[in-house]
Amino acid sequence: MNKKTPLLYKVSFFGGVVLMMSFLLSACGGKSNENTANNPVTNQENATTASNKSTSTTLPSSTFTPLDIKLDDKSFGNIASIGENETTITVKNQNITGRLSKNEKTKYYNASGDVIAEVKYKETGFKLRKPDGTLLWKIKVKENKVKISDNAENENPYEIKKKEGRYKVKRMDKEYGKVTFDGNQVKIKSEKGTYKLESNTDSYAYGVLVIDEIPAEHRMIIIAELLKGKR
Structure with missing residues (x-):
């Protein structure tokens, strides 16, 4: 009995040490979690990091290649940028900027800041109107x-x-022109000549160029809106 007793004491002693260490580690971990939970800065940083990761995977970047449109060998117009909030157009040496406004409209301004036209969006397309709303x-x-x-x-x-x-x-039975593609080379044959541009986008928009009844600046606005894909 005397020889076994020290061994039991040793086992009891080490068991107590291990138990105490477990309590200490548990207490430290609880405080750490409590500090993290009560620390708004840490929580905000974690939320921001998670948000950034989510954004980077759900919002792919999109780019628009500017369109330089020529009629035969002369410059007709340019669409420098297309975006939900701003669109930039040049035609007949006139700079036009489209900006999204309230009530699902985009207003187009000349270089002086005057509204020259507005676009009102519908489910099946859109309307190009005068500043006073006339179609x-x-x-x-x-x-x-x-x-x-x-x-x-x-x-x-x-x-x-x-x-x-x-x-x-076409309009009624008359054909006004046609659009053909050869790689990224786009040709639009019309009664006035051949429009040329480079684009990787297959779109109905380019056909608008042949409709001479529509003023040049309005044609460019309609093309830009069709390329935006508004419905």
């Missing part, structure tokens, strides 16, 4: 064509249809 052109977007008319009823519209890898522009 200029109604653009209706469908799955296989775009209709452009100067009246709210969309009567006798210009139609841009895609067929066999190219777009044709």
